[in-house]
Amino acid sequence: MTNDSIPLLPPPPSLSQRCALFLDVDGTLVDFAAHPERVSVRAGLVQRLAQLADERDGALVLVSGRRIEWLDRLFAPLQLAAAGLHGLQRRRAGEPLPAPADPPAALREVLGQATALLQAHPHAHVEDKGEAIALHWRAMPDAAADLQAFAIQALARLPGYRLQPGDHVVELRPRQADKGMAIAAFLDEAPCAGRVPVFVGDDLTDEHGFEVVNARGGASILVGDRSGSAATHRLPDVASVHAWLGVKA
Numbered sequence: 001m002t003n004d005s006i007p008l009l010p011p012p013p014s015l016s017q018r019c020a021l022f023l024d025v026d027g028t029l030v031d032f033a034a035h036p037e038r039v040s041v042r043a044g045l046v047q048r049l050a051q052l053a054d055e056r057d058g059a060l061v062l063v064s065g066r067r068i069e070w071l072d073r074l075f076a077p078l079q080l081a082a083a084g085l086h087g088l089q090r091r092r093a094g095e096p097l098p099a100p101a102d103p104p105a106a107l108r109e110v111l112g113q114a115t116a117l118l119q120a121h122p123h124a125h126v127e128d129k130g131e132a133i134a135l136h137w138r139a140m141p142d143a144a145a146d147l148q149a150f151a152i153q154a155l156a157r158l159p160g161y162r163l164q165p166g167d168h169v170v171e172l173r174p175r176q177a178d179k180g181m182a183i184a185a186f187l188d189e190a191p192c193a194g195r196v197p198v199f200v201g202d203d204l205t206d207e208h209g210f211e212v213v214n215a216r217g218g219a220s221i222l223v224g225d226r227s228g229s230a231a232t233h234r235l236p237d238v239a240s241v242h243a244w245l246g247v248k249a
Contacts, residue, residue: 006222006229006231006232006233006234007232007233007234008233008234008235008236009221009233009234009235009240009244015052015198015244015245015246016196017055017056018195018196019056019059019195019196019197019198019218019219020056020059020060020061020186020187020191020192020195020196020197020198020218021052021056021059021060021061021198021200022060022061022063022183022186022197022198022199022200022209022213023049023060023061023062023063023199023200023201024062024063024064024179024199024200024201024202024203024206024209024223025062025063025064025066025071025074026039026064026065026066026202026203027167027201027202027203027223027224027238028200028201028202028223028238028241029041029045029062029238029241029242030042030074030238031238032138032167032168033138034123034138034139035125035136035139036125036127036134036136039074041074041075042242042247042249043249044247044248044249045075045242045247046075046076046078047248048245048246048247048248049075049078049080049245050078052245053078053080053081053093056191056195057191058081058092058093058094058191059081059191059192059195060080060081061080061081061082061083061183061186061192062075062080062081062082062083063082063083063087063179063182063183063199063201063206063209064082064083064084064086065084065085065086065129065134065164065166065171065205066084066085066129067084067085067089067129067130068082068083068084068089068091068097068098069084069097070084071084072097079093079094080093081093081186083179083182083183083186085129085130085131085132085173085177086132086164086171086173086177086178086179086182086205087177087178087179087180087181087182088101088131088132088173088174088176088177090182090185090186092186092189093191100130100131101130101131103130103131104158106157106158107131107132107133107158107161107172109157110133110154110157110158110172111126111128111133113150113154114126114133114135114150114154117146117147117150120146121137121140121142121143121146121147122140123139123140123143124136124137124139124140124143124147125137125139129171129173131173131174132171132172132173132174133171133172133173134166134169134170134171134172135147135148135150135151135169135170135171136168136169137168137169138167138168138169141168144168147170148170151163151170151172154172155172158172160174160175160176161173161174161175162174162175164204164205165204166203166204166205167202167203167204178205178208178209179201179205179206179208179209180208180209180210180211180212181208181212182209183197183199183209183212183213184212184216187212187216196216196217196218196219197212197213197216197218197219198213198218198219198220198221199212199213199218199219199220199221200221200223200235200241201221201222201223202222202223202224202226203226204226206222207229207230210222210229210230210231210232211230214230214232219232219233220232220233221233221234221235222234222235223235223236223237223238223240223241224236224237
């Protein structure tokens with residue numbers, strides 16, 4: 001499917017309180033930053049997310065490649081239902097954080113090698129996610145080829161891992177979960193069960209989620225104009241997502 005064939009959602013359509021709302025974070029709720037730790041939350045977003053979650057009895061879920069701990073800091077004081085690390089972590093609303101898994105020793109070795117590699121690419125960044133590693137080059141596009149080549153070579157030493165490409169990033173992460181699996185798990189239990197799913201995301205990592213939501217008779221919404229998406233609708237940018245959600249400045 002090309003981006004021209006994906007209908008543009010009119011801003012802002014009504015959000016049914018009968019839906020279960022799944023939201024990606026980077027590139028969807030917040031704009032990208034040169035460094036992943038420097039993203040910021042627009043005034044009014046936290047308050048609106050709290051309202052939307054309350055209207056749906058908690059059926060609002062953040063679905064992110066970030067750790068849930070980081071999402072809690074970003075959207076404090078909210079602690080929403082969330083899937084972190086592309087579904088490796090999952091927390092229902094009101095539950096404590098899941099205990100972190102111990103990463104394999106080989107991944108720690110790869111992390112050290114990636115950190116050393118970045119001495120030649122000072123504006124690139126390696127993100128330690130515990131069970132996963134992400135290599136970012138948004139602030140240094142010339143580093144893309146070297147970081148991608150390193151990730152491909154490192155993958156051979158990490159059985160059970162996969163490469164997850166994204167927007168100016170490639171990630172080494174375990175195979176056993178993805179955003180689609182996480183969304184499906186939430187839809188099989190309260191408070192999301194029985195609701196029409198709506199998932200908003202921007203990146204390749206969100207495609208598994210789009211496919212699951214489509215199969216469940218929901219609405220999948222691509223942010224941006226990336227081609228080849230399974231999404232059924234699209235919004236042009238983060239500001240349009242905020243307008244659609246009803247975020248006030």
